[in-house]
Amino acid sequence: MNPLSPDSPYPLSSAAAPSPRGDADRAPDDASLLRMMALGDEQAMGALYDRWHSLVHAIVLRMIRQRDAVEDVVEETFWQAWRQAGRYETARGSVQTWLLTMARSRALDRMRAMKRLREEPIEGEQGEVVVQQVADGDPGMDAEAAERRTFVLAALAELPEEQRAALELGYFGGLSQSEIAERTGLPLGTIKTRMRLAMQKLRGRLQVLREEVQ
Amino acid sequence: MMHGLAHDEARDALGALALDALDASERAAVLAHVADCGSCRDELSALRETAAKLTYVVEPVPMPDDQRDRVRARLLARAASEPKPKPIPAAPAQAHAPQLRILEPSHVPLNATPRDTPVPPPVVLRPTVVPLNAALVAAQRMEARARWMAAAAIVVAVGSVWALINTREERDEMRVQLQVASVEGRADGRVLDSLRAGITARERFIANLTGPQVAVVTLASGTPRAASARMFWDQSVNAWTFVAHNLPQPRNGRAYQLWLVTASTKISAGTFTPDGAGDAVVRANYALPKGDLAAVAVTDEPARGSPQPTTVPVLVGSTKGR
Ligand SMILES: [Zn+2]
Numbered sequence: 001m002n003p004l005s006p007d008s009p010y011p012l013s014s015a016a017a018p019s020p021r022g023d024a025d026r027a028p029d030d031a032s033l034l035r036m037m038a039l040g041d042e043q044a045m046g047a048l049y050d051r052w053h054s055l056v057h058a059i060v061l062r063m064i065r066q067r068d069a070v071e072d073v074v075e076e077t078f079w080q081a082w083r084q085a086g087r088y089e090t091a092r093g094s095v096q097t098w099l100l101t102m103a104r105s106r107a108l109d110r111m112r113a114m115k116r117l118r119e120e121p122i123e124g125e126q127g128e129v130v131v132q133q134v135a136d137g138d139p140g141m142d143a144e145a146a147e148r149r150t151f152v153l154a155a156l157a158e159l160p161e162e163q164r165a166a167l168e169l170g171y172f173g174g175l176s177q178s179e180i181a182e183r184t185g186l187p188l189g190t191i192k193t194r195m196r197l198a199m200q201k202l203r204g205r206l207q208v209l210r211e212e213v214q
Numbered sequence: 215m216m217h218g219l220a221h222d223e224a225r226d227a228l229g230a231l232a233l234d235a236l237d238a239s240e241r242a243a244v245l246a247h248v249a250d251c252g253s254c255r256d257e258l259s260a261l262r263e264t265a266a267k268l269t270y271v272v273e274p275v276p277m278p279d280d281q282r283d284r285v286r287a288r289l290l291a292r293a294a295s296e297p298k299p300k301p302i303p304a305a306p307a308q309a310h311a312p313q314l315r316i317l318e319p320s321h322v323p324l325n326a327t328p329r330d331t332p333v334p335p336p337v338v339l340r341p342t343v344v345p346l347n348a349a350l351v352a353a354q355r356m357e358a359r360a361r362w363m364a365a366a367a368i369v370v371a372v373g374s375v376w377a378l379i380n381t382r383e384e385r386d387e388m389r390v391q392l393q394v395a396s397v398e399g400r401a402d403g404r405v406l407d408s409l410r411a412g413i414t415a416r417e418r419f420i421a422n423l424t425g426p427q428v429a430v431v432t433l434a435s436g437t438p439r440a441a442s443a444r445m446f447w448d449q450s451v452n453a454w455t456f457v458a459h460n461l462p463q464p465r466n467g468r469a470y471q472l473w474l475v476t477a478s479t480k481i482s483a484g485t486f487t488p489d490g491a492g493d494a495v496v497r498a499n500y501a502l503p504k505g506d507l508a509a510v511a512v513t514d515e516p517a518r519g520s521p522q523p524t525t526v527p528v529l530v531g532s533t534k535g536r
Contacts, residue, residue: 028526038509038532039475042293049286054274061275074277075285082293086509086532091442093266100269108234145270152270170235171268177230178237192230199229203264 030095038086045082056103062172063107073110077103111174155205163198219247232261385416433531443529445510456496461488469517472496475509485519507533
């Protein structure tokens with residue numbers, strides 16, 4: 001429609017695109033990056049990657065140990081973000097949660113595929129508790145993220161040990177309830193009850209944790 | 215075969231479902247129940263939110279530099295090799311010049327330039343904005359009202375996002391008026407025609423939003439008031455109806471511009487400004503092959519509109535992956 005200016009500036013292909021709200025010197029927020037990605041701006045994906053790869057890497061690494069597989073899953077996570085950028089809705093949560101939930105799903109897919117192929121047995125992390133992963137003074141997290149993390153860790157710490165273990169083996173271990181029962185030698189009904197109670201309690205505790213939308 | 219899983223049994227399994235920890239057969243049975251049970255659906259969505267918050271416990275672990283750079287380079291290369299929206303190519307592409315038409319009443323192609331004639335300046339559909347949210351109609355205002363309703367078929371700014379409901383009510387109201395006027399024989403032919411036209415326009419509007427061949431694209435934004443919008447594309451008649459909600463007022467001399475984005479072009483579907491409540495409805499007619507729509511976007515532009523977007527979209531909805 002405008003053949004006279006083939007070089008007409010379309011800022012979506014430039015990472016330094018001015019924001020319509022006039023804060024041009026600030027880096028675009030996550031939601032803006034996703035909107036730019038939805039319109040095909042790969043530099044926006046680069047920026048999103050630079051911002052979030054360490055965290056995506058962390059969750060994948062938590063579930064999968066094989067280095068090549070970790071690399072693949074990180075890539076597939078950002079690729080999915082690229083393909084689905086236009087479907088992200090701010091009202092439904094932060095970009096961080098959106099991204100990490102996808103990362104976890106992709107890691108689960110990979111774990112299950114590996115299990116089917118018997119390439120590599122699932123590395124059991126029996127009894128490994130999230131709380132053990134606390135590290136001090138992490139420079140990679142802003143204060144708000146650190147606060148949210150502390151809050152969730154505290155909620156997990158309030159769970160009875162056996163409930164927390166069941167939850168962890170399911171959520172980060174990628175095991176189904178019957179696999180957990182098999183592995184722990186406990187009756188399936190016991191595992192089901194523990195998981196259900198753990199989720200009920202967490203739901204109540206984490207409800208106050210409103211998703212901050214940038 | 216498990217079927218007809220009892221409510222209590224399904225509800226007890228929702229936590230495990232949210233954690234992705236159900237075995238495949240049980241998962242299928244629970245999901246089948248959830249599909250028919252509103253209370254389980256609500257519960258599951260709350261539990262999924264809870265599960266998503268568990269990702270907060272993860273702390274960043276930097277990737278080894280070589281791995282980090284490798285993955286980044288691969289991602290960008292994959293993205294770059296995909297067909298995607300690009301700036302408009304030069305003149306020869308005019309062979310496929312989009313034909314954007316005002317919906318009602320003229321049906322005049324705005325961009326029906328023959329290939330070998332000089333190319334006109336870019337055309338932007340600039341519809342008038344007419345309030346739709348009228349109070350009850352007094353009989354003496356009937357004619358005037360019927361007249362602006364024809365105009366309203368192009369672009370209407372509505373008092374709420376429930377444009378459809380308003381429209382249904384107004385159509386029904388006009389039907390009554392038409393009946394009364396015909397029976398009593400007190401209105402002249404022009405008024406009756408206007409009323410009929412108004413009813414037809416409204417019926418088309420309703421069909422364009424609810425018809426069997428309507429594709430819906432949801433647009434999202436990052437603005438503080440969480441602006442949102444839907445594009446209804448009635449593929450049977452190439453009618454586009456865009457309904458936006460919670461849009462902030464553009465600055466002085468600016469307006470929003472709506473774009474249909476394909477792999478090779480961005481087609482302007484008009485400029486608009488929302489009403490005081492932040493709502494707007496934009497309609498356009500444009501024939502686009504079914505698979506061609508990549509995204510629908512709204513940008514902030516000068517009030518006269520731009521030939522191509524000049525800012526980052528405030529709203530965008532992609533059809534990728536659908
Ligand atoms: Zn139910």
